[in-house]
Amino acid sequence: MRIYITSVFVDDLSKALDFYTRVLGFQVKHDVPIGESRWLTVVSPEAPEGTELLLEPSGHPAVKPFKDALVEDGIPAASFQVDDLDAEHNRLRDLGVSFTMAPMDAGPVRMAVLDDTCGNLIQLVQMLGE
Amino acid sequence: MDAEQLDQVFKALADPTRRRIIDRLREQPDQSLFQICAASVAQGGVALSRQAITQHLDMLQKAGLIQVRWAGRTKIHSLNLHPLQKAVDLWLRKHL
Numbered sequence A: 001m002r003i004y005i006t007s008v009f010v011d012d013l014s015k016a017l018d019f020y021t022r023v024l025g026f027q028v029k030h031d032v033p034i035g036e037s038r039w040l041t042v043v044s045p046e047a048p049e050g051t052e053l054l055l056e057p058s059g060h061p062a063v064k065p066f067k068d069a070l071v072e073d074g075i076p077a078a079s080f081q082v083d084d085l086d087a088e089h090n091r092l093r094d095l096g097v098s099f100t101m102a103p104m105d106a107g108p109v110r111m112a113v114l115d116d117t118c119g120n121l122i123q124l125v126q127m128l129g130e
Numbered sequence B: 001m002d003a004e005q006l007d008q009v010f011k012a013l014a015d016p017t018r019r020r021i022i023d024r025l026r027e028q029p030d031q032s033l034f035q036i037c038a039a040s041v042a043q044g045g046v047a048l049s050r051q052a053i054t055q056h057l058d059m060l061q062k063a064g065l066i067q068v069r070w071a072g073r074t075k076i077h078s079l080n081l082h083p084l085q086k087a088v089d090l091w092l093r094k095h096l
Helices: A013-023 A063-072 A085-094 B003-013 B016-027 B033-042 B050-062 B082-090
Strands: A005-010 A027-034 A037-043 A052-057 A078-081 A099-106 A109-115 A121-127 B066-071 B074-079
Touching: A005 A013, A005 A063, A013 A027, A013 A037, A013 A052, A063 B074, A085 A099, A085 A109, A085 A121, A099 B033, A109 B033, B003 B016, B003 B050, B003 B082, B016 B033, B016 B050, B016 B074, B033 B050, B033 B074, B050 B066
Parallel strands: A005 A052, A078 A121
Antiparallel strands: A027 A037, A037 A052, A099 A109, A109 A121, B066 B074
16 A cells, blocks of 8 residues: 555645645646546656655535634645755745744754645654754 | 742643643744654654643743743744743742
8 A cells, every 4th residue: 555645635726736736846747637627646757656645626615614723733734855945945035935933953854844825734844863 | 920820830830741831932942832742752752632731831931930922823822931930039039
């Protein structure tokens, strides 16, 4: 058994597509129309065959209260790994991304949290060497 | 500050985790619940659940030692040491 996909609930698919590709730097893997919606997944260009991220519409009524409660407490909906967190933080900040948590050391990792503009907080993590 | 508020300040201080939260917020103001939890784990202390930290924050807030404001849609905590100074003035100082 393998984890081939994970998902984030996004308020707006086109907006999410722009943020996750142009801003974060992922690339589209699948973009398949399903009825009035789309099956839209992105992957990291560093691992095009790796785990996909499904951008899932937030339509279900349980999703908004769930997302709002996580954001209220600053809890990320997903976590992505980077090699150099501070460089990535600077790059994204220059692109206008808003961070709810600036880079900080937390034990074996350095982490930051950003707002994906689609209703989620996203954690970026750099594994610190031993 | 009345007697009940004074009680709440001392109650809030009567716990090592809550004192640690105060120490951390002094070093780094304006933290979300997530950040306070991450920092508490990172410090190598006892790993506490978010629910436990939430309860500690509630007690600190009730005592007026923590202020909450909204940054966008996220709740941000910072210190208000005014009640601590009041506790010093009203009670601690006469024994110091």
